[in-house]
Amino acid sequence: MSKIEINNVYKIFGNNPKSIVPMVKDGATKEDILEKTGHTVGLDNVSLKIEEGETFVCMGLSGSGKSTLIRHLNRLIDPTEGEILVEGTNVLSLNQQQLIEFRRHKMSMVFQRFGLFPHKTVLQNVGYGLEMQGIKEEERVKISMDKIDAVGLTGFENQYPSQLSGGMQQRVGLARALATDTDIMLMDEAFSALDPLIRSDMQKQLLDLQSELKKTIVFITHDLDESLRLGDHIGILNAGKLVQVGTPVDIVMKPADEYVKAFVKDVNRAKVLKAKIIMVPANQFKPNGSNKLKVHEDDFLEEFLPKIVCSDVVVEVVDKTGNIKGYITDKELQNSL
Numbered sequence: 001m002s003k004i005e006i007n008n009v010y011k012i013f014g015n016n017p018k019s020i021v022p023m024v025k026d027g028a029t030k031e032d033i034l035e036k037t038g039h040t041v042g043l044d045n046v047s048l049k050i051e052e053g054e055t056f057v058c059m060g061l062s063g064s065g066k067s068t069l070i071r072h073l074n075r076l077i078d079p080t081e082g083e084i085l086v087e088g089t090n091v092l093s094l095n096q097q098q099l100i101e102f103r104r105h106k107m108s109m110v111f112q113r114f115g116l117f118p119h120k121t122v123l124q125n126v127g128y129g130l131e132m133q134g135i136k137e138e139e140r141v142k143i144s145m146d147k148i149d150a151v152g153l154t155g156f157e158n159q160y161p162s163q164l165s166g167g168m169q170q171r172v173g174l175a176r177a178l179a180t181d182t183d184i185m186l187m188d189e190a191f192s193a194l195d196p197l198i199r200s201d202m203q204k205q206l207l208d209l210q211s212e213l214k215k216t217i218v219f220i221t222h223d224l225d226e227s228l229r230l231g232d233h234i235g236i237l238n239a240g241k242l243v244q245v246g247t248p249v250d251i252v253m254k255p256a257d258e259y260v261k262a263f264v265k266d267v268n269r270a271k272v273l274k275a276k277i278i279m280v281p282a283n284q285f286k287p288n289g290s291n292k293l294k295v296h297e298d299d300f301l302e303e304f305l306p307k308i309v310c311s312d313v314v315v316e317v318v319d320k321t322g323n324i325k326g327y328i329t330d331k332e333l334q335n336s337l
Contacts, residue, residue: 009082014039057231279326
């Protein structure tokens with residue numbers, strides 16, 4: 001069973017959304033429906049599965065429906081039609097009290113604009129979710145300090161949000177989400193408001209934390225490079241429709257349509273392709289010469305490309321125990337780039 005399942009979800013915004021669903025199912029475009037009825041199509045028959053422990057990135061241009069989609073998972077928005085399952089439970093069937101408990105213990109959320117309480121310290125902000133869960137103060141402080149340390153903010157626990165930079169405030173938001181120890185983290189354009197260098201640092205921090213914690217993360221962004229760096233799988237939305245789901249390599253190497261192709265046409269493939277993707281298996285190639293470079297099978301091409309450009313070297317691709325899995329020659333490099 002998948003951790004999250006979204007089945008045939010439609011979301012129409014307007015005065016009489018249910019009456020518009022048949023038009024959407026008959027193939028009317030988002031533009032036609034807006035012009036003729038004044039209703040806006042947010043999601044158009046979206047179905048997908050998100051597995052436990054993976055980072056699923058949902059991306060698209062502004063107005064594509066990505067933020068609408070993520071808000072369905074914790075029922076900040078209810079669908080016009082469709083089904084949303086979390087660990088097999090239909091979240092649409094939860095009553096008000098069950099929904100409150102679901103949000104407190106099952107899902108946490110990191111917002112684009114941080115969403116911190118200005119009158120509370122870093123420590124109090126991080127511990128807020130625990131307070132809502134009824135955790136006693138001594139235990140709250142212990143857990144909160146652990147998460148503050150995990151995001152590199154030790155020493156700032158008694159500061160207020162106004163005393164922190166944007167990147168530091170976002171770290172507080174991340175620590176707050178981690179503190180409640182929910183299985184699922186929703187991150188809606190969480191790094192979009194940050195400067196490029198701080199954003200890159202936050203991406204690395206999330207990757208490091210995820211390698212240890214193995215949360216199920218649903219991450220919303222409009223940035224392709226961010227998607228490729230963070231996502232185990234990526235779903236691309238266009239005008240409310242899910243047009244492709246795949247691994248970063250699938251998205252870059254096998255775009256499903258012209259919309260996706262336009263997204264990826266200028267991407268640096270060296271950031272996406274791992275050594276094991278482009279190598280020739282060891283049993284199909286016999287290397288010549290003694291000038292060799294060992295790289296790990298999960299290393300990205302950009303990590304070792306500078307070492308082999310304009311050099312007569314054969315790349316040996318090895319696993320974590322040092323066994324040779326394959327080789328990369330000039331031919332594989334040219335084909336991949």
